[in-house]
Amino acid sequence: xxxxxxxxxxxxxxxxxxxxxxxxxxxxxxxxxxxxxxxxxxxxxxxxxxxxxxxxxxxxxxxxxxxxxxxxxxxxxxxxxxxxxxxxxxxxxxxxxxxxxxxxxxxxxxxxxxxxxxxxxxxxxxxxxxxxxxxxxxxxxxxxxxxxxxxxxxxxxxxxxxxxxxxxxxxxxxxxxxxxxxxxxxxxxxxxxxx
Amino acid sequence: xxxxxxxxxxxxxxxxxxxxxxxxxxxxxxxxxxxxxxxxxxxxxxxxxxxxxxxxxxxxxxxxxxxxxxxxxxxxxxxxxxxxx
Numbered sequence: 507x508x509x510x511x512x513x514x515x516x517x518x519x520x521x522x523x524x525x526x527x528x529x530x531x532x533x534x535x536x537x538x539x540x541x542x543x544x545x546x547x548x549x550x551x552x553x554x555x556x557x558x559x560x561x562x563x564x565x566x567x568x569x570x571x572x573x574x575x576x577x578x579x580x581x582x583x584x585x586x587x588x589x590x591x592x593x594x595x596x597x598x599x600x601x602x603x604x605x606x607x608x609x610x611x612x613x614x615x616x617x618x619x620x621x622x623x624x625x626x627x628x629x630x631x632x633x634x635x636x637x638x639x640x641x642x643x644x645x646x647x648x649x650x651x652x653x654x655x656x657x658x659x660x661x662x663x664x665x666x667x668x669x670x671x672x673x674x675x676x677x678x679x680x681x682x683x684x685x686x687x688x689x690x691x692x693x694x695x696x697x698x699x700x701x
Numbered sequence: 702x703x704x705x706x707x708x709x710x711x712x713x714x715x716x717x718x719x720x721x722x723x724x725x726x727x728x729x730x731x732x733x734x735x736x737x738x739x740x741x742x743x744x745x746x747x748x749x750x751x752x753x754x755x756x757x758x759x760x761x762x763x764x765x766x767x768x769x770x771x772x773x774x775x776x777x778x779x780x781x782x783x784x785x786x
Binding site: 549553 | 708720722727730731733739
């Protein structure tokens with residue numbers, strides 16, 4: 507979305523203009539879904555959370571400030587909804603393994619990434635990303651995949667820009683290490699099979 | 702420190718295939734939001750009308766109160782002037 511036209515879109519949203527909503531929806535729906543599906547690692551959860559994100563925008567549209575920046579606003583709401591969902595799941599099940607472990611255990615369907623990853627390298631990167639803790643994954647998703655400016659990603663995560671830079675650096679290092687580990691594992695399997 | 706613009710690993714992340722939302726659900730969510738927007742708009746309009754009506758009533762009440770005050774002041778002055786005779 508053109509940042510120069512954003513105040514006008516926000517002003518129209520505040521009056522409940524459906525065309526303005528459609529404009530924002532077209533710009534951010536797929537991006538929010540992509541962010542949430544990788545953060546939650548569950549397509550069904552992402553569908554529910556992205557819907558709730560949009561409903562929040564609509565309910566609060568009249569109270570948006572004139573200078574509201576929609577990209578950080580929407581990603582902040584989506585991220586907060588994800589963590590609320592995690593908390594509610596913790597209360598319900600008292601386990602976090604489904605959420606911050608590897609791919610959901612016992613999931614009958616293959617992950618969307620396993621299906622869409624076109625090649626082995628992408629698949630390895632997806633797996634390594636999915637295996638990271640949520641706080642590391644979210645900064646990589648926001649900055650690396652969704653292309654948010656680090657300052658905006660810091661707003662979304664509720665931390666200072668400096669803290670975000672450090673978190674991004676740590677997450678990137680962790681991701682690289684996980685990728686190396688999967689490479690070593692893959693290389694070592696045939697040797698074991700031969701011996 | 703990691704620079705997203707030049708870091709090759711972050712650039713590879715950006716090139717990963719994107720998850721695409723279900724088309725029918727996308728349309729359904731948009732329609733729900735439109736309905737909510739319309740309800741919000743109707744609610745705001747009705748709240749605005751109620752506010753305007755209350756303001757008019759308050760204005761009328763203030764005029765009546767001032768009128769009563771003025772009349773009672775005139776009457777009490779008249780009684781004070783002519784009632785003493």
